[in-house]
Amino acid sequence: MPTYKLTYFNVKGRAEPTRYMFALAGVDYEDERIGGDKWKALKSTLPLGQMPLLYVDGKVFPQSNAIHRYVASELGFYGDTALERLEVDVIMETGLELSPKVAGIFAESDDAKKAELKKQLKEEHIPKTLEKLEKLLKENNGGKGWFVRDKITVADIGVFNMFFDFLPVVLGEQIDLSKFACVKGVIDRLAAEPKIKNWIDTRPKTTM
Numbered sequence: 001m002p003t004y005k006l007t008y009f010n011v012k013g014r015a016e017p018t019r020y021m022f023a024l025a026g027v028d029y030e031d032e033r034i035g036g037d038k039w040k041a042l043k044s045t046l047p048l049g050q051m052p053l054l055y056v057d058g059k060v061f062p063q064s065n066a067i068h069r070y071v072a073s074e075l076g077f078y079g080d081t082a083l084e085r086l087e088v089d090v091i092m093e094t095g096l097e098l099s100p101k102v103a104g105i106f107a108e109s110d111d112a113k114k115a116e117l118k119k120q121l122k123e124e125h126i127p128k129t130l131e132k133l134e135k136l137l138k139e140n141n142g143g144k145g146w147f148v149r150d151k152i153t154v155a156d157i158g159v160f161n162m163f164f165d166f167l168p169v170v171l172g173e174q175i176d177l178s179k180f181a182c183v184k185g186v187i188d189r190l191a192a193e194p195k196i197k198n199w200i201d202t203r204p205k206t207t208m
């Protein structure tokens with residue numbers, strides 16, 4: 001197994017799905033969190049000037065979703081066949097459809113417009129995405145298990161991270177999953193997985 005170092009700001013953000021996979025697989029890695037002057041010095045040396053970064057045996061790689069997929073593939077969270085990987089990607093891309101909506105909120109400086117975008121996110125975009133995810137989930141084992149076949153994949157972890165960690169921070173409230181029982185089941189079961197629970201209980205406490 002290679003040595004891994006994950007470098008990011010001291011937030012969950014774009015690094016957390018990979019941290020969850022390391023936790024779930026029980027793989028040792030260096031969880032490097034940087035900021036301030038260290039970040040200023042590092043930025044100009046980076047492949048794309050941004051984080052997160054994954055160092056694999058000392059070689060550095062940017063782009064969070066590429067990192068998640070690589071780690072998933074290495075640690076057994078990316079399906080066993082090309083078709084399963086396609087299924088995983090369908091779920092991940094469906095969840096990620098929310099990202100531009102959230103980016104729009106972060107980019108908006110006018111308070112009233114920001115509030116309107118948050119309202120749209122909460123009342124339109126999130127329910128629409130949850131409806132799609134619920135439908136896709138029900139196509140596998142009637143929605144009673146994980147998103148793809150019978151194993152936890154990065155699809156489950158990505159959805160978990162989006163609705164458990166990320167969107168509650170954006171909206172300042174928990175996401176209402178009451179109409180999406182199958183997706184809620186995935187999130188509740190992942191939160192209760194002993195290694196995930198242990199990571200949540202022991203990880204650095206951060207606001208986002």
Ligand SMILES: N[C@@H](CCC(=O)N[C@@H](CS)C(=O)NCC(=O)O)C(=O)O
Pocket residue numbers: 013014043049050051052062063064065
């Ligand atoms: N597409 C990239 C985006 C990376 C990105 O936007 N990183 C932000 C933090 S979440 C960053 O490094 N911001 C500091 C900067 O750009 O100077 C990814 O998914 O990794």
